[in-house]
Amino acid sequence: xxxxxxxxxxxxxxxxxxxxxxxxxxxxxxxxxxxxxxxxxxxxxxxxxxxxxxxxxxxxxxxxxxxxxxxxxxxxxxxxxxxxxxxxxxxxxxxxxxxxxxxxxxxxxxxxxxxxxxxxxxxxxxxxxxxxxxxxxxxxxxxxxxxxxxxxxxxxxxxxxxxxxxxxxxxxxxxxxxxxxxxxxxxxxxxxxxxxxxxxxxxxxxxxxxxxxxxxxxxxxxxxxxxxxxxxxxxxxxxxxxxxxxxxxxxxxxxxxxxxxxxxxxxxxxxxxxxxxxxxxxxxxxxxxxxxxxxxxxxxxxxxxxxxxxxxxxxxxxxxxxxxxxxxxxxxxxxxxxxxxxxxxxxxxxxxxxxxxxxxxxxxxxxxxxxxxxxxxxx
Amino acid sequence: xxxxxxxxxxxxxxxxxxxxxxxxxxxxxxxxxxxxxxxxxxxxxxxxxxxxxxxxxxxxxxxxxxxxxxxxxxxxxxxxxxxxxxxxxxxxxxxxxxxxxxxxxxxxxxxxxxxxxxxxxxxxxxxxxxxxxxxxxxxxxxxxxxxxxxxxxxxxxxxxxxxxxxxxxxxxxxxxxxxxxxxxxxxxxxxxxxxxxxxxxxxxxxxxxxxxxxxxxxxxxxxxxxxxxxxxxxxxxxxxxxxxxxxxxxxxxxxxxxxxxxxxxxxxxxxxxxxxxxxxxxxxxxxxxxxxxxxxxxxxxxxxxxxxxxxxxxxxxxxxxx
Numbered sequence: 199x200x201x202x203x204x205x206x207x208x209x210x211x212x213x214x215x216x217x218x219x220x221x222x223x224x225x226x227x228x229x230x231x232x233x234x235x236x237x238x239x240x241x242x243x244x245x246x247x248x249x250x251x252x253x254x255x256x257x258x259x260x261x262x263x264x265x266x267x268x269x270x271x272x273x274x275x276x277x278x279x280x281x282x283x284x285x286x287x288x289x290x291x292x293x294x295x296x297x298x299x300x301x302x303x304x305x306x307x308x309x310x311x312x313x314x315x316x317x318x319x320x321x322x323x324x325x326x327x328x329x330x331x332x333x334x335x336x337x338x339x340x341x342x343x344x345x346x347x348x349x350x351x352x353x354x355x356x357x358x359x360x361x362x363x364x365x366x367x368x369x370x371x372x373x374x375x376x377x378x379x380x381x382x383x384x385x386x387x388x389x390x391x392x393x394x395x396x397x398x399x400x401x402x403x404x405x406x407x408x409x410x411x412x413x414x415x416x417x418x419x420x421x422x423x424x425x426x427x428x429x430x431x432x433x434x435x436x437x438x439x440x441x442x443x444x445x446x447x448x449x450x451x452x453x454x455x456x457x458x459x460x461x462x463x464x465x466x467x468x469x470x471x472x473x474x475x476x477x478x479x480x481x482x483x484x485x486x487x488x489x490x491x492x493x494x495x496x497x498x499x500x501x502x503x504x505x506x507x508x509x510x511x512x513x514x515x516x517x518x519x520x521x522x523x524x525x526x527x528x529x530x531x532x533x534x535x536x537x538x539x540x541x542x543x544x545x546x547x548x549x550x551x552x553x554x555x556x557x558x559x560x561x562x563x564x565x566x567x568x569x570x571x572x573x574x575x576x577x
Numbered sequence: 578x579x580x581x582x583x584x585x586x587x588x589x590x591x592x593x594x595x596x597x598x599x600x601x602x603x604x605x606x607x608x609x610x611x612x613x614x615x616x617x618x619x620x621x622x623x624x625x626x627x628x629x630x631x632x633x634x635x636x637x638x639x640x641x642x643x644x645x646x647x648x649x650x651x652x653x654x655x656x657x658x659x660x661x662x663x664x665x666x667x668x669x670x671x672x673x674x675x676x677x678x679x680x681x682x683x684x685x686x687x688x689x690x691x692x693x694x695x696x697x698x699x700x701x702x703x704x705x706x707x708x709x710x711x712x713x714x715x716x717x718x719x720x721x722x723x724x725x726x727x728x729x730x731x732x733x734x735x736x737x738x739x740x741x742x743x744x745x746x747x748x749x750x751x752x753x754x755x756x757x758x759x760x761x762x763x764x765x766x767x768x769x770x771x772x773x774x775x776x777x778x779x780x781x782x783x784x785x786x787x788x789x790x791x792x793x794x795x796x797x798x799x800x801x802x803x804x805x806x807x808x809x810x811x812x813x814x815x816x817x818x819x820x821x822x823x824x825x826x827x828x829x830x831x832x833x834x835x836x837x838x839x840x841x842x843x844x845x846x847x848x849x850x851x852x853x854x855x856x857x858x859x860x861x862x863x864x865x866x867x868x869x870x871x872x873x874x875x876x877x878x879x880x881x882x883x884x885x886x887x888x889x890x891x892x893x894x895x896x897x898x899x
Contacts (some may be wrong), residue, residue, distance in 0.1 A: 404595045409836035412874045419859045420606040534732040553720035
């Protein structure tokens with residue numbers, strides 16, 4: 199018996215070779231930052247939940263339960279009133295105790311087991327597949343309100359999920375528009391210089407001199423106050439993008455000014471490549487790592503812009519839910535003191551989202567640092 | 578220095594013209610005719626509507642209106658009439674600006690009063706648990722929007738009764754003596770100032786920490802220590818002074834965020850400042866009030882930036898603008 203050492207597998211040989219693709223180095227660096235991975239994972243979960251909101255939410259966002267105004271959150275329980283342990287979680291049904299102050303008493307003698315894949319209100323999954331199956335629920339006519347109900351008896355948990363569809367996507371769509379604008383105008387400004395540069399830069403100064411939220415509400419005034427919800431959504435996105443492009447355009451301009459002096463740009467010019475093509479294909483890609491980090495850090499600002507507008511009643515209108523107009527419900531002292539879940543549910547959702555984006559942005563900044571990608575710095 | 582200020586002030590003119598033109602255009606695009614709204618209001622006499630119409634050319638195309646507006650502002654310092662409050666716009670805004678300024682100053686006290694000592698603390702105890710906890714809290718606080726911190730503080734005020742839940746004065750304010758009046762306003766000011774002041778706190782604290790760590794590595798600090806000076810004296814008399822300088826520049830950059838944050842706090846705590854006036858003017862489509870308010874807010878931003886530049890020159894002898 200002779201042991202023959204196996205030849206090293208091909209992958210190992212490849213891995214031992216010194217040059218690595220930037221993507222790979224990025225991924226290795228990114229994984230090192232635990233908080234960035236956590237941030238990315240949380241965001242993935244949140245966006246998935248928003249995508250399948252009508253399936254996960256037990257009730258439609260506008261469905262009111264007239265017997266259950268200002269109902270407190272229901273606790274999932276495993277131990278019943280007689281001290282018996284249940285493997286499957288359940289809730290106790292409640293009865294209205296005081297109809298003036300909306301206090302509810304749990305009926306400990308009855309248990310409502312949590313059911314999976316229950317039939318409920320019909321909807322279209324992902325906007326396509328008609329169905330009426332919801333992820334969880336309890337046997338009708340009893341209802342489950344994990345995060346309580348609001349002053350119209352609507353399920354806060356369901357509204358939080360539907361609200362996420364607005365609040366989470368406003369940031370992405372807004373940033374997509376404003377960064378496209380910022381990249382294009384900043385690139386043109388930096389590359390062409392002269393009067394074009396002058397006009398674009400003076401415009402950005404104008405926009406940056408008006409304090410952000412003042413500009414936001416002044417811009418909102420040009421749209422009618424009673425629009426259908428999809429138009430409101432569109433107008434918010436357009437407003438946020440209009441405010442947001444200026445900062446980016448200024449930074450991109452600076453970067454383009456330095457990149458255009460590099461030799462490879464002169465080479466492209468000598469080869470007769472068109473000027474807009476040089477900007478789009480040869481100069482702007484070089485600013486990408488900065489742009490990705492800047493976008494990640496900027497998204498919370500857009501989300502908060504929508505939250506603010508809806509909070510002051512100029513954004514998404516009832517009965518459609520957004521995290522901002524859910525917070526607006528909690529504006530009165532009475533609600534804050536007696537029904538604080540109306541503040542804490544959307545508040546926590548906003549906090550977790552913004553925190554996750556900040557975590558992600560922090561990790562991306564480290565991972566996309568060109569010095570690290572080039573292997574200069576390793577810690 | 579004088580040349581620098583003059584040049585900066587000259588740059589402001591086209592900027593303000595641009596802002597007023599932009600805002601004017603926005604207000605024109607807004608749906609609804611405010612002349613109709615005014616006619617429906619029994620509180621406004623037809624004569625005063627007619628007088629406004631001729632004074633501001635309300636029946637003429639928008640560029641004529643804008644020219645008239647500019648002429649009224651420049652020649653007579655007349656910013657028009659507030660339709661909803663039946664007062665000259667400037668009178669409404671003057672009080673709002675003072676109140677916003679008061680809020681801004683109070684929140685700056687909160688920011689700097691906390692950021693500098695905490696930053697110094699974190700730097701002196703670098704890598705200790707104090708440093709780590711402070712930096713974690715700073716990171717978390719960065720993610721609390723003003724809308725949320727405002728509502729949380731409002732909840733605190735409502736459930737403990739320690740602070741008023743909004744407004745600027747108590748009902749019996751008129752019957753108080755001077756000190757009582759000042760204290761009363763101060764009492765109402767605490768929560769909104771915390772909301773606004775906490776926004777830039779996290780980044781200011783981190784910057785103070787970083788600056789101080791940089792300064793502590795410099796030779797003159799080593800010299801001071803070698804002379805046998807007490808560590809306390811080295812840090813507070815020699816190092817901190819130089820570490821604060823870069824923060825003054827940043828002060829200029831944060832004025833925009835400060836004004837935006839003040840707008841949120843003013844709405845939540847019913848503080849009668851410029852932001853609240855702007856918000857109510859937008860809701861009631863009070864064209865000239867919105868216009869004036871946006872102009873005033875932008876002017877505050879511009880003046881704030883100028884002051885920050887001058888402060889920096891005053892604080893750092895290495896900088897001169899000549």
